[in-house]
Amino acid sequence: MKASRTGPAVIVLLGALYFVLPLVATFEFSLSMLRSIWSFEAYRVVFADPQFRTTFSFSVIAALATIVLGALLVVPTAYWVRLRFAKLRPLVEFITLLPLVIPPIVLVFGYIRLYNSSSWLPFTNSAGGTNLLLVFGYVVLSLPYMFRAVDTGMAAIDIRTLTEAAESLGAKRSTILFRVILPNVRAAVLSGAFLTFAIVIGEFVLASLLNRPAFGPYLALIGANRAYEPAALAMIAFAITWACMGLLQVFASGPPGRPRSGRSLFKLARRAAR
Amino acid sequence: MSFLEIRGVSKSFGQNTVVSDFSLDVAKGEFVSFLGPSGCGKTTMLRMIAGFETPSAGRIVIDGEDVTALAPNRRRIGMVFQAYALFPNLSVADNVAFGLKVAGRSKPQISARVEEMLTLIGLPHLGDRYPYQLSGGQQQRVALARALAPSPRVLLLDEPLSALDAKIRLSLREEIRALQRELGITTIFVTHDQEEALSMSDRIVVMSEGRIEQCDAPFAIYNRPRSRFVAGFVGTLSRVEGIVAPDRSVTVEGCPIILAEPPRAAAGTPLTLALRPEAMRLEPSADRINRLVAIVEDAHFLGSVVRLKLNVAGGTVLADTFNRPTTPPPARGAWVDLHFSPADVFALEADEATSSKTAEPA
Amino acid sequence: MGAAIDAGTAGAAHNDTDAAPSRRPARSFAWLGLAPFFGFAILFLIGPTLYLVAGAFQDRNGAFTFDNILGLFTPQIMAAYAISIQVSLASAALGALIGFFLAHAIVHGRLPAWIRPTVVTFSGVASNFAGIPLAFAFLATLGRLGLVTLFLKEAAGVNIYALGFNLLSFWGLTITYLYFQIPLMVLIVTPALDGLKGEWREAASVLGATRWQYWRMVALPVLAPSILGCFLLLFANSFGAIATAYALTGSSLNIVPILLYAQIRGDVLYNPNLGYALAFGMIVITGCSNLLYLWLRSRAERWQR
Numbered sequence: 003m004k005a006s007r008t009g010p011a012v013i014v015l016l017g018a019l020y021f022v023l024p025l026v027a028t029f030e031f032s033l034s035m036l037r038s039i040w041s042f043e044a045y046r047v048v049f050a051d052p053q054f055r056t057t058f059s060f061s062v063i064a065a066l067a068t069i070v071l072g073a074l075l076v077v078p079t080a081y082w083v084r085l086r087f088a089k090l091r092p093l094v095e096f097i098t099l100l101p102l103v104i105p106p107i108v109l110v111f112g113y114i115r116l117y118n119s120s121s122w123l124p125f126t127n128s129a130g131g132t133n134l135l136l137v138f139g140y141v142v143l144s145l146p147y148m149f150r151a152v153d154t155g156m157a158a159i160d161i162r163t164l165t166e167a168a169e170s171l172g173a174k175r176s177t178i179l180f181r182v183i184l185p186n187v188r189a190a191v192l193s194g195a196f197l198t199f200a201i202v203i204g205e206f207v208l209a210s211l212l213n214r215p216a217f218g219p220y221l222a223l224i225g226a227n228r229a230y231e232p233a234a235l236a237m238i239a240f241a242i243t244w245a246c247m248g249l250l251q252v253f254a255s256g257p258p259g260r261p262r263s264g265r266s267l268f269k270l271a272r273r274a275a276r
Numbered sequence: 277m278s279f280l281e282i283r284g285v286s287k288s289f290g291q292n293t294v295v296s297d298f299s300l301d302v303a304k305g306e307f308v309s310f311l312g313p314s315g316c317g318k319t320t321m322l323r324m325i326a327g328f329e330t331p332s333a334g335r336i337v338i339d340g341e342d343v344t345a346l347a348p349n350r351r352r353i354g355m356v357f358q359a360y361a362l363f364p365n366l367s368v369a370d371n372v373a374f375g376l377k378v379a380g381r382s383k384p385q386i387s388a389r390v391e392e393m394l395t396l397i398g399l400p401h402l403g404d405r406y407p408y409q410l411s412g413g414q415q416q417r418v419a420l421a422r423a424l425a426p427s428p429r430v431l432l433l434d435e436p437l438s439a440l441d442a443k444i445r446l447s448l449r450e451e452i453r454a455l456q457r458e459l460g461i462t463t464i465f466v467t468h469d470q471e472e473a474l475s476m477s478d479r480i481v482v483m484s485e486g487r488i489e490q491c492d493a494p495f496a497i498y499n500r501p502r503s504r505f506v507a508g509f510v511g512t513l514s515r516v517e518g519i520v521a522p523d524r525s526v527t528v529e530g531c532p533i534i535l536a537e538p539p540r541a542a543a544g545t546p547l548t549l550a551l552r553p554e555a556m557r558l559e560p561s562a563d564r565i566n567r568l569v570a571i572v573e574d575a576h577f578l579g580s581v582v583r584l585k586l587n588v589a590g591g592t593v594l595a596d597t598f599n600r601p602t603t604p605p606p607a608r609g610a611w612v613d614l615h616f617s618p619a620d621v622f623a624l625e626a627d628e629a630t631s632s633k634t635a636e637p638a
Numbered sequence: 639m640g641a642a643i644d645a646g647t648a649g650a651a652h653n654d655t656d657a658a659p660s661r662r663p664a665r666s667f668a669w670l671g672l673a674p675f676f677g678f679a680i681l682f683l684i685g686p687t688l689y690l691v692a693g694a695f696q697d698r699n700g701a702f703t704f705d706n707i708l709g710l711f712t713p714q715i716m717a718a719y720a721i722s723i724q725v726s727l728a729s730a731a732l733g734a735l736i737g738f739f740l741a742h743a744i745v746h747g748r749l750p751a752w753i754r755p756t757v758v759t760f761s762g763v764a765s766n767f768a769g770i771p772l773a774f775a776f777l778a779t780l781g782r783l784g785l786v787t788l789f790l791k792e793a794a795g796v797n798i799y800a801l802g803f804n805l806l807s808f809w810g811l812t813i814t815y816l817y818f819q820i821p822l823m824v825l826i827v828t829p830a831l832d833g834l835k836g837e838w839r840e841a842a843s844v845l846g847a848t849r850w851q852y853w854r855m856v857a858l859p860v861l862a863p864s865i866l867g868c869f870l871l872l873f874a875n876s877f878g879a880i881a882t883a884y885a886l887t888g889s890s891l892n893i894v895p896i897l898l899y900a901q902i903r904g905d906v907l908y909n910p911n912l913g914y915a916l917a918f919g920m921i922v923i924t925g926c927s928n929l930l931y932l933w934l935r936s937r938a939e940r941w942q943r
Contacts, residue, residue, distance in 0.1 A: 007747060010748070011747070013739050014757065021764060024778070027786065030778070075675055078675075079671075079674075082671040082672050097679045100683055103924050104683075105878030107917075107920075108690065111898065112690045115686070115693065116685065142682050210899075221774075222770055222881075225774060233774055233778050235771065236774035236778070239769075240775075243766050326844060327843075357837045363838060365856065
């Protein structure tokens with residue numbers, strides 16, 4: 003029964019090496035733009051690049067739009083399913099898990115074919131329309147995480163009683179939703195939001211094939227043409243992801259009764275930009 | 277020489293001493309219980325016999341073989357766990373066969389033995405079921421069969437009945453004891469339930485804080501407890517306060533109480549007396565020369581037994597009397613006389629009267 | 639997919655209230671509450687997918703045909719599927735193996751208490767480090783001018799590129815994919831390892847089993863559904879991934895998603911409907927993997943009662 007501890011220690015050490023080395027290497031590379039000295043020159047170049055700013059802000063806005071739209075879509079749905087349509091739950095859950103099965107490239111291919119200029123909903127005819135389509139696509143990508151977070155958050159509060167209490171006080175259903183339920187699942191929505199943000203910021207396939215000036219294609223472009231800036235960009239991307247995950251943890255473990263939304267989101271949380 | 281010898285075994289985890297100076301001789305075929313409250317070290321001692329913990333000091337010898345440093349899988353003992361611990365991926369038959377398969381027995385030998393064991397525990401047709409399809413009681417019986425199949429030298433049971441309902445507990449208790457007698461296997465049984473220990477064991481080892489308080493047959497443990505702890509832990513005790521009188525009797529509320537063993541304390545010192553509920557009677561008799569006056573606080577009619585909760589000199593005394601069709605139980609608030617013999621009362625040292633068990637009905 | 643079924647929310651047994659006449663208005667309003675979701679799902683998830691699936695079986699004129707599917711069986715496309723499957727199998731198998739040993743090390747390795755939460759948290763974040771930044775990171779590590787490459791050349795005199803290694807290749811991509819495959823395995827297997835009750839080990843030991851016998855006869859069979867299931871998850875994960883491959887190997891390694899990307903961009907296959915077939919093939923493969931994963935998960939959960 004006295005298994006030695008050296009085996010496990012070696013494994014963890016090797017694992018740590020494998021996972022930390024690329025981070026160290028990237029950071030070192032990003033500092034090496036100027037010969038023989040370490041500097042933040044690569045970062046300076048990146049931040050000074052107007053394209054960086056436009057694409058990054060485009061993606062940030064897209065992410066925010068995705069979060070808002072996603073929340074508006076998911077919260078009522080989770081609410082109704084819990085409250086009145088429990089029989090539909092398996093179907094709804096299946097739908098929310100489909101985005102994890104269907105590769106995003108297949109999805110965007112479908113969009114291009116279905117919503118091009120000759121279709122009845124010609125999204126791709128205009129920049130605005132394509133942007134909308136892009137956001138819809140992002141909402142689909144974030145659907146599993148958003149739904150899971152909100153659903154878990156709702157499981158922790160007794161929405162049936164809250165609803166009945168509000169109804170007895172004369173509130174309409176929409177009022178109930180926005181002024182009673184939503185505030186109580188705010189933390190859950192926020193944890194879903196951070197994951198969504200991390201997904202959208204670096205997303206490549208949708209943005210690239212829909213030809214939108216997002217951060218993902220910008221990263222690909224820089225990677226193809228420059229040597230040191232990609233490393234700096236990678237560090238920035240890592241920092242953002244870390245920040246999102248960290249904030250997710252904060253909100254997931256915050257209020258009592260919602261200890262699991264963070265954990266289970268972590269488990270889902272690798273399907274982001276593959 | 278006894279079959280299982282435990283000599284001066286101690287176990288400490290860092291600064292924390294969990295078992296100290298434990299010595300015990302168990303004869304072949306004997307059923308010994310380790311009884312005590314949680315944290316008293318009984319499970320740790322059992323696990324040391326099994327080999328999951330190594331003693332910090334001392335020796336364990338089974339059938340002449342010093343097993344103190346031997347790995348658990350070489351000791352040839354059987355163990356039954358509180359949580360059954362059946363392997364979920366194996367059927368009942370495969371579970372029971374496990375020890376035999378590991379030992380390399382032949383297929384026909386294994387299936388014959390498995391059938392034998394399943395019949396022994398009364399579940400001959402459940403061989404193909406899986407643990408999750410069985411009830412708690414059935415799972416524990418399978419666990420027993422699994423432990424016994426490889427014919428171990430010693431059987432260890434770690435609170436095997438604690439996770440079961442009361443009714444199953446009772447029936448399984450009897451089954452285990454019957455099985456053990458039939459097979460004549462040396463058994464150590466860990467429990468915190470005194471009724472289990474009293475009803476099943478040849479001897480009970482009462483433990484507290486890592487030490488053996490008393491090791492005796494159940495009758496002796498109950499009737500001749502050798503320490504305050506044992507007296508308080510096993511059975512129910514009522515306590516009354518008194519003062520030692522010059523003639524070596526103890527005065528309780530003005531009534532002189534005569535003890536079979538005169539108290540050692542000097543006259544005038546306060547003394548706590550312990551009384552067993554079943555020794556109290558409401559009627560006098562030749563040998564029940566002691567008498568206490570009490571007010572009835574409550575009378576519980578339990579059918580064959582009438583349990584009275586009485587107030588004596590400010591303290592609570594329990595009295596269990598048998599039901600008499602001609603005599604209804606006394607009413608609340610009534611004054612009664614309690615009669616008991618000197619053999620039914622003993623003294624507790626004053627400073628250790630605050631023992632774990634208080635005189636409350638079970 | 640399947641990790642999401644964690645909370646085991648099965649469809650509840652209670653039915654939704656059959657509307658009494660007086661409540662009909664409320665009920666139709668409630669349906670309205672679900673309409674946006676279903677509408678959105680149909681328009682932007684199910685619809686496009688089905689459109690592609692239908693298109694896979696149609697020729698240019700819309701008539702039903704198997705030609706597109708058959709058209710997949712050309713050397714170029716079959717090679718793409720082969721490479722995709724190989725990369726996915728390799729990264730899934732290695733990810734599962736290494737991830738398992740890592741998870742076992744932190745759960746049963748009796749290491750200092752802070753190691754497990756650190757590894758688990760890092761796994762949660764690392765599994766999100768996929769995509770283009772990951773490719774950049776590995777270029778900086780194992781590329782021709784990467785830190786490790788240069789270190790090995792200067793400190794150990796070993797030129798891995800001279801020895802035939804190339805990051806922009808099958809093995810380079812696999813090693814890069816492991817960066818998010820291993821953490822995923824760790825995240826999924828760690829709870830499964832927790833589920834291995836200590837008493838099983840002890841019971842097996844008392845019955846005479848050695849460590850290896852215990853693992854072979856009890857622990858691995860119990861863990862098998864989780865391990866296999868996670869392997870399938872990793873496989874599907876890797877199969878559908880494109881961003882990392884695009885940034886790393888570009889079109890030098892023609893995996894199916896890259897081929898599809900090129901087809902969408904510029905019809906490199908000179909047959910638009912083949913794109914549908916490619917996509918259909920992808921859906922079939924990832925769909926089957928995930929279905930198998932779900933089935934294995936339900937088997938694993940059966941034993942945890």
